[in-house]
Amino acid sequence: TGPLPQSFLLKCLEQMRKVQADGTALQETLCATHQLCHPEELVLLGHALGIPQPPLSSCSSQALQLMGCLRQLHSGLFLYQGLLQALAGISPELAPTLDTLQLDTTDFAINIWQQMEDLGMAPAVPPTQGTMPAFTSAFQRRAGGVLVASNLQSFLELAYRALRHFAKP
Amino acid sequence: ECGRINLPTPTVHLGDPLTASCIISPNCSHLGPETQIVWKVGRESQPGKRQQRLEDGSQEFTVTIPRLSSPRVLLSCYLRWGHSLQMLDQAEVQAGYPPAAPHNLSCLMNLTTNSLICQWEPGPNSHLPTNFTLKTPFFWVPGSRGNCQTQEDSILDCVPSDGQNHCSIPRRHLQLYQNMGIWVQAENALGTTKSPQLCLVPMDVVKLEPPTLWALPPSPEAAPPQPGCLLLRWEPWKPSLYIEQKCELRHQPRLGEASWDLVGPLLSQTLQYELCGLLPSTAYALQMRCTRWPLPGQWSDWSPSLTL
């Protein structure tokens, strides 16, 4: 696994599975309670709201590069942490699920940052959150929730494959 | 923002029609030769009605749902975009009825919790979130002649915990020996209503805990009980010792279908009673209950069975 300790990789894989489970729970509740089941119906709204999708090029199988992948993974998670925070007030039914997803995403970002520090590759200044989309109605927060959860799932699937590759003894 | 749904009101009467509009902003309507809107009520498409252009260049598409038949409806406005439908906005419409007047309001003064516990029946479901509040005037006012006319200004609100149809008014808000007016208010998005007012004196609806009952073993000093008789002793519930009470005893052979035999009234000064007329070698179940007396009060539950 190169410079990455096995326990760190196992923890990352565990955290990814947890965040994916949280994301699935959020999607299921959005569908069941608000009939918002299809992210593809919200593409236009996503553009209008300006929901960013962080790059993960260094984790793709074509250009797999460990340190670059870790950096992109951390800044992507950090961005999702901000997006999930911007969805606060989504709805009483969804709030607990959204909180758990946000807490687990934050923990995962911290775990990676800690490892980058241990490897001496963490930037001197911790990242700060950019401007987030402004969700101006309950519907926009829920639609945003569908889009963010769906994007996060694909983001993690790519990262999971990459880290599984690094975790192979 | 591409499109926004306008609702006249988020809550309507069940069965009434609803007209809503979807306003498509100018920066969105350039997306195709001709803006096409699809409405969905829940998952079913609903044909739109009119469409008109507003001064600011945006377009208003209107839809009318003839009859809202379910308490919660999700209304969505989609834009046809190439081969896909893009959801622009979604609104939740609640449909129901104004609240029915709560009824069968009744109260009991509970000396264990030292509070007046009132309960009521909410009446038919209005299908809308409805808040029930028990209301009573805050203070007895000298000169209010002790009847139940209430001054509207100082009203105490007792809010039941979620979904409960009972509420407890703590001792510090009660004048135990004065008339108090009490009623329940029900409120939802379509209206407010009140139960008839109850006029009561808390102590007159006091419900005691059952007394403690036991059989006295034959003792050398006292004369032995007559054959077929039993010497019983009881003690009113301790916190109610200051209240004059009368009690009732009931007994029933434990086997067979015989109904209860009732003995009473037994005044709370006596505390002892010789029960006769019992069948020999028959197991009996005995129970006792008490009520405030001669002043008004509610009967306690029957005490747990004493089996002999």
Add this chain to the structure above:
Amino acid sequence: ECGRINLPTPTVHLGDPLTASCIISPNCSHLGPETQIVWKVGRESQPGKRQQRLEDGSQEFTVTIPRLSSPRVLLSCYLRWGHSLQMLDQAEVQAGYPPAAPHNLSCLMNLTTNSLICQWEPGPNSHLPTNFTLKTPFFWVPGSRGNCQTQEDSILDCVPSDGQNHCSIPRRHLQLYQNMGIWVQAENALGTTKSPQLCLVPMDVVKLEPPTLWALPPSPEAAPPQPGCLLLRWEPWKPSLYIEQKCELRHQPRLGEASWDLVGPLLSQTLQYELCGLLPSTAYALQMRCTRWPLPGQWSDWSPSLTL
């Protein structure tokens, strides 16, 4: 005010002496030819020591209790007034020990309540009201190198409910995969002390709920199990499906005194196991438990017995 007791401190060490004074104001000391004071410790009289007149004309009577031997003492100052003793003031003195350092601090991460539950032993009774507080740093801080050095400024206090020696830190205050320092502070009127600091990663002390275990009926498709064998199936506790685990199975004939036989480790990917070597026509009790693995964790309790 006729007389007032002055205490150096309301709380002293058990076994230490205590000196107190009773100040008799001038408007009281004219009551008799000569003001006489009687001290009582509890109900026993206690000879007073000195007496002196202060500048403002009041008189100070002093008493010394050589050795306070009970955790709570009522000290009263009486004025002899004709043939009666008049109590002028009364003071409560508490005696005890500084708190002992809490010990045996241990924590478990509970995924049902999503909180870190820590418990400790308070140590010998100090006889004084003692507050225990579980303390941990509020935030993980970039650059804190993930060890347990704590910045004193942002400390989270977890206050247990009355008299309890355990406290739960909710999920929102936890970084589940980072080292956190945690300790217990004990404080009473005579001092403050701390338990040794525990340094842990919440997820590394996760305790799972037991798995669900059941026996698979022989099915036409699958090969029939060998004689004396049993096909078992299990499922980890649902909320822990994302955690890689290893499990252990134990079985024991239900009758007789035979001890448990242990089978393991069974990895959580397999979910099925053929248990052989069983005695024919013997009823067995089977139980299973799991733990996070290869990452650290705590064993779950044994599952309820599956009896076959």
